[in-house]
Amino acid sequence: MENLLEVKNLNVSFLMGKRKIHILKDVSFNIEKNEVLAVIGETGCGKSVTGSAILHLLPENAEVGGSIKYNGIDITNIHENEFRPYRGTEIAAVPQSPSTSLDPLMKVGKQVSECVTDKKYKYGEHKKQLKESIINIFSKLKLPRINEIYDDYPCELSGGMNQRILISMGIVTKPKLLIVDEPTKAIDWALRKEVIEVFQDLKKERRCAMLFITHDIAAAKCVADRIAVMYCGQIVEIGYTNDVLNNPKHPYTKGLIASMPSRGFHVMEGYMPSFADLPIGCRFEPRCSEKTDNCSKYEPQMINIKNGYVKCFRFKL
Amino acid sequence: MILEVKNLSKQYSCGFFGLNKINAVNNVSFYIDDGEIFGLIGESGCGKTTITRMIMGLLKPTKGNIIFENENITRLNTKQWRPFRKKIQIVFQNPQMTFNPRRNLYFSCAEPIKIHGLSKDMNEKAMIRHMIERVGITEEQLKKFPHEISGGQAQRLSIARALSLKPRLLVCDEPTSMLDVSVQAHILKLIKEANEKYGVSMLFISHDLEVIQAMCSRIAVMKNGQIIETGYTNEIFNNPKHEYTKKLLSSYIKI
Numbered sequence: 001m002e003n004l005l006e007v008k009n010l011n012v013s014f015l016m017g018k019r020k021i022h023i024l025k026d027v028s029f030n031i032e033k034n035e036v037l038a039v040i041g042e043t044g045c046g047k048s049v050t051g052s053a054i055l056h057l058l059p060e061n062a063e064v065g066g067s068i069k070y071n072g073i074d075i076t077n078i079h080e081n082e083f084r085p086y087r088g089t090e091i092a093a094v095p096q097s098p099s100t101s102l103d104p105l106m107k108v109g110k111q112v113s114e115c116v117t118d119k120k121y122k123y124g125e126h127k128k129q130l131k132e133s134i135i136n137i138f139s140k141l142k143l144p145r146i147n148e149i150y151d152d153y154p155c156e157l158s159g160g161m162n163q164r165i166l167i168s169m170g171i172v173t174k175p176k177l178l179i180v181d182e183p184t185k186a187i188d189w190a191l192r193k194e195v196i197e198v199f200q201d202l203k204k205e206r207r208c209a210m211l212f213i214t215h216d217i218a219a220a221k222c223v224a225d226r227i228a229v230m231y232c233g234q235i236v237e238i239g240y241t242n243d244v245l246n247n248p249k250h251p252y253t254k255g256l257i258a259s260m261p262s263r264g265f266h267v268m269e270g271y272m273p274s275f276a277d278l279p280i281g282c283r284f285e286p287r288c289s290e291k292t293d294n295c296s297k298y299e300p301q302m303i304n305i306k307n308g309y310v311k312c313f314r315f316k317l
Numbered sequence: 318m319i320l321e322v323k324n325l326s327k328q329y330s331c332g333f334f335g336l337n338k339i340n341a342v343n344n345v346s347f348y349i350d351d352g353e354i355f356g357l358i359g360e361s362g363c364g365k366t367t368i369t370r371m372i373m374g375l376l377k378p379t380k381g382n383i384i385f386e387n388e389n390i391t392r393l394n395t396k397q398w399r400p401f402r403k404k405i406q407i408v409f410q411n412p413q414m415t416f417n418p419r420r421n422l423y424f425s426c427a428e429p430i431k432i433h434g435l436s437k438d439m440n441e442k443a444m445i446r447h448m449i450e451r452v453g454i455t456e457e458q459l460k461k462f463p464h465e466i467s468g469g470q471a472q473r474l475s476i477a478r479a480l481s482l483k484p485r486l487l488v489c490d491e492p493t494s495m496l497d498v499s500v501q502a503h504i505l506k507l508i509k510e511a512n513e514k515y516g517v518s519m520l521f522i523s524h525d526l527e528v529i530q531a532m533c534s535r536i537a538v539m540k541n542g543q544i545i546e547t548g549y550t551n552e553i554f555n556n557p558k559h560e561y562t563k564k565l566l567s568s569y570i571k572i
Contacts, residue, residue, distance in 0.1 A: 043497050190565060259499045261501075261532075266502065271467075
């Protein structure tokens with residue numbers, strides 16, 4: 001199938017004073033049309049940075065290397081003016097934590113319509129039609145009392161409802177690629193299922209491709225076709241959802257899955273190293289239980305497997 | 318039986334002249350046995366935290382009684398509460414907010430020991446060293462400030478601090494909802510260890526069914542300020558009786 005998004009050897013580094021701190025190193029993945037790729041990993045491993053790099057939302061001091069291709073066009077370092085037609089209309093984002101992403105002083109309906117009115121040249125919709133289409137989206141997301149909710153403030157809605165408002169902001173422009181950042185974080189168990197169902201429907205009905213950034217492995221399992229496991233700014237393993245979860249190849253993936261309560265919460269020793277002083281060889285080496293002599297000296301190379309790759313010396317085809 | 322809660326209610330007044338009454342907790346009764354981990358589940362806003370606050374004596378209940386080790390602690394004043402504070406400790410949801418942002422971590426960890434005068438027969442430093450060793454934190458890290466450490470480290474430290482007073486009952490108010498899966502495993506293991514090694518009884522609050530199933534021997538399900546079902550974990554997970562419990566369990570995603 002055709003690749004919608006192709007990321008190759010993406011490197012991101014931040015300039016802190018005179019020092020350069022490398023966050024992402026050689027991140028490569030692709031997303032096909034109507035495919036959901038989940039990125040899982042610990043907090044601070046660079047998941048959100050990947051999403052922001054694609055959307056050109058990184059701060060001024062960031063340096064992006066490698067290539068990001070959208071529909072065959074290189075969008076890595078293009079000028080802000082050239083990128084603007086992509087952001088929101090072609091590639092949209094659902095930011096994390098609804099409590100901080102929504103404007104508390106603006107009615108939610110207006111916040112959603114703002115995403116479209118900014119791009120009037122493309123849609124040219126009448127205000128009334130726009131309101132109808134937004135209410136239509138609300139009803140598809142199964143929000144209650146949809147007609148009144150349009151004139152509610154974010155504080156009047158629950159966390160799960162606010163999360164769905166954010167999702168509707170993402171999909172109101174009918175993007176081809178949606179970048180979803182931690183949609184189930186700090187959400188109640190019952191609501192979590194609803195949110196997951198919303199994404200499953202989106203995938204089925206809207207046929208929209210997604211980059212699903214999360215640390216909730218259960219949510220990733222329900223939504224994603226493929227899973228990428230990230231550790232310390234690198235993708236250590238990527239493959240089909242079932243393969244990754246049931247037959248993990250990288251020791252980190254094994255540890256991550258074994259630490260889930262339903263798998264007996266076995267504790268992984270140690271912590272993720274700081275980005276300021278990374279180990280020379282494999283970044284997982286200090287915590288790895290299966291390390292060899294090579295691990296601390298050289299960086300493991302990509303070993304291609306079916307629809308993905310693994311970065312580990314121990315892995316043999 | 319270490320703790321017994323009898324017909325506990327809490328009513329908040331708000332609105333015009335406080336005429337609008339809200340029943341946050343309504344006629345709740347349960348008990349916790351010695352050395353047991355008792356789980357409380359329910360959606361957000363169902364009154365779980367209000368119950369913990371009343372047990373900790375941070376809120377005065379409108380009605381009902383809380384009996385801890387055969388003593389009624391419902392209507393004690395601050396001075397009378399003192400000896401019980403040592404016996405009942407709490408671990409909060411957001412670990413970083415429980416440390417004083419302007420003092421280093423050593424100060425925050427030593428504070429309960431100073432307040433309860435435990436350092437008389439033993440060196441304060443040695444006590445703290447002993448207590449942080451158990452949770453895998455070095456003395457170097459105690460010189461830092463709360464914002465400089467990760468959420469998982471802060472949560473481990475707050476567990477260590479709570480356990481330093483050798484409490485009889487530990488209340489855990491969603492201790493892992495802000496943390497990652499891998500860090501969560503660390504924290505849960507620590508809590509379980511405290512229960513097994515030192516026989517601390519626990520009230521464990523969470524909305525994560527997976528965690529509850531792995532941790533608790535008995536659970537109670539809450540909705541709208543009331544307990545709708547209570548029993549052994551296995552029984553409730555395998556054979557839920559109430560409609561709401563069934564609905565809640567259907568949202569359980571198995572991996």
